[in-house]
Amino acid sequence: MTKIRFTPGPVGGVLATTIAVVLPGFLVGGLAVQIGESFPLSPAQLGIAISVYFGVSALASVPAGRLVERHGSGPTARAAILLSAASLLAVALLANSALTLTLLLAAGAGANALGQIAGNAALARHAPPGRQGLSFGTKQAAIPLSTLLAGAAVPTVALTLGWRWAFVLAALLALSALPLAPSAPASRRAPGAASGRGAAAGLVVVAVAATLAAGSANALGTFLVDATVARGVDPGPAGLALTLGGAVCVAARVLGGYLADRLPDRQLTVISAQLIVGAGGLALLTLGGNLVLITGVVLGFGLGWAWPGLMNFAVVRLHPQAPAAATSVTQTGVYAGGCLGPLTLGFVATHFGYTTMWLAAASAMLGAALCMALGAALLRRAHPAT
Template sequence: MADLTENTPQAVPSARPTRTVLAATVITVAGVLPVFLIGGLAVQLGAELDFSPAGLGLAVAVYFGVSALASVPSGALVERYGPTVVARASLLLVAAAMLAVAAVARSYPVLVALLAVVALANPLGQMASNATLAHRVPPGRQGLSFGVKQAAIPAGTLLAGAAVPAVALTVGWRWAFVAAAVLALAILPVVPTGPRERADPARRRGERATGALVALGVAGTLAAGSANASGTFLVDSAAARGLSPGLAGLLLTLGGAVCLLSRILMGWLADRRSGGHLNTVAAMLVVGAGGLGLLHLSPPLALVVGVVLAFAFGWAWPGLLNFAVVRLHPQAPTAATSITQTGVYAGGCLGPLGLGTLADRLGYPTMWLVAAAAMLLAAGLMLVGRRMLLAALRRRAASPAPPPASPTPGPASPARVPRQRRPGRIPAEQPETGDPDSAVA
């Protein structure tokens, strides 16, 4: 009897999975480092190129907006040309754009235009890394691998912060972008190589539960928009409550470190569970919403607890979401994660813009409460998307298998009866408990 497992590709373990994960991580760092450099060097850039904090917010929004628009096309490019080619193209684009910023960015419009160009490299690198981890890391280590990769994003903020005293205040901010270009070029030799994993296009389309992925993407938009606010406005909000700028900056550093460790820990724990990963994401968003709610209070203890909860739970879920989506779409992991990643990038674009406007008009306390409510709504949508995925799995398990391809039988050949899939089975990557609710990623 045929079942869904016969057409499910298994990950082909890399001979050196640690190197594969490291390469995916540094490729991700290279893609996000440009926007964090803009934020970290905002004082020097603003003084020379004459733009305000509002101009900084617009530049960041352009970066994430372009990333959102390019996410799905990037996934298609990875599926067509393979992750190795696309990852190298991403690194070359980063290097070229960073050198251009260092050489020709003499005005704010030119800076924003170059940031929009380098934003194309971000989804290219992310999708290539997702495909590499999905196909070349053993299933029992994929949760940790996605957690480590996503930890590269808060690590990028640490690198950008270090660039201020090490480079910008010594030899000038332009050399920080030269250093970023050199880093991108230095990563090229470690890009993993190997055979491309390609599936039949019709089968890839059939494996994607697009409606459910869109629901998860919308949840990602709300969650990422709220979480980005914690990184964008935390320092200014804490300073407005009377905290010294130095202590406010330490709060942000604490949040970034907690977020980095939490992303790795959540990935490690995911490898030790048989399912329920989207439920875990929803629970993390609920706790993170509580942390954002605490940020509207004035006592320092409430701020510290709120920062820890908001960063450790409300901004540590992207790796787990990617892992869950890959587990449920082994035929087309890149295309599937490109849909959900679009939502995350859209949140990075729209969240700071919308919540920043709200803070200007109604104040930071109201803004934090609205951000908390949006994150709670994201948790609910995450559960809705999970239920839609379960329904898609059941329909897929119950649908008959197509007849096997074979030459047209001759007059003496008996007619072949198409084999039917056994109902109730789920892909091999999922535990065969007989209960899809307990097995879904």
């Protein structure tokens, strides 16, 4: 039997693919102020656009998992990159209202689900057990890295060339990931491998926790710039605050994955603790002062949004025979949060203000911490080694 060796290639390819497929949603959030200068875009409309993007991703997640298991991660990752680049170009050329922006994002949302799940499959089948945590942490670090790029695009591109050129450049960046697309063979086993009723119940509870946590944490990437500008901060520094949060989250996800390989049996409990601290960071965003703002951003991004790689790591350890199909179920929870969070929190921000919105997001994140702890207990009962 040929032994699969783990090299930097698969991780780099997964990272490049993930950045390419998540850019559309995060770039809209980061450039919301500049987009709103071209056509009306209220917080509620912005929330609807982002929620539709993640809602379509949620609906596409399970079918995407089946496609990856059937055809392998190489062809599916490349298809996802092309779809994402087409979506970015379409927004740059055709978006002229909140409605068209929403429809164009929805058209490319399947790339998000397909590309991320293809990456999960590639890492699960290439990374040895002693490095899977680091691999998934690095892969998920691509999400806040996209937020970092979106924040950096405000002062470097959107305020100089215009926001449409930022989307054109993002499309070219996405296409550059094509030669790096990861590969993993199609599954030769049925994707519905059983893990026991207790484990299934635990995964459902974890998915609910992911919905609440993702809904809260997505508010950072979607509304942070606009909320900061509403408090009197210039758009440039506001974008840099988003950039700082993205950088902190990149480091936290990679470090968390590294530590997960050394303590693999309690990762869901670790996530629960992270979410409690992250909720405190969201609550701090209701207060004034630059130092408090920076502290809230660091805690909210660094701990409240650092958990998806750890969750995928735990799920893959439970379902090594069909990682794409298994993580597609939990990714549905993440995407459902991405859908419901901006929609509900955007409504709250529009009608009650950003202070109330941040408090609502912090409360939801505390609920996610409780659900994650319950899911961890259920999974430990069904699989003592998890």
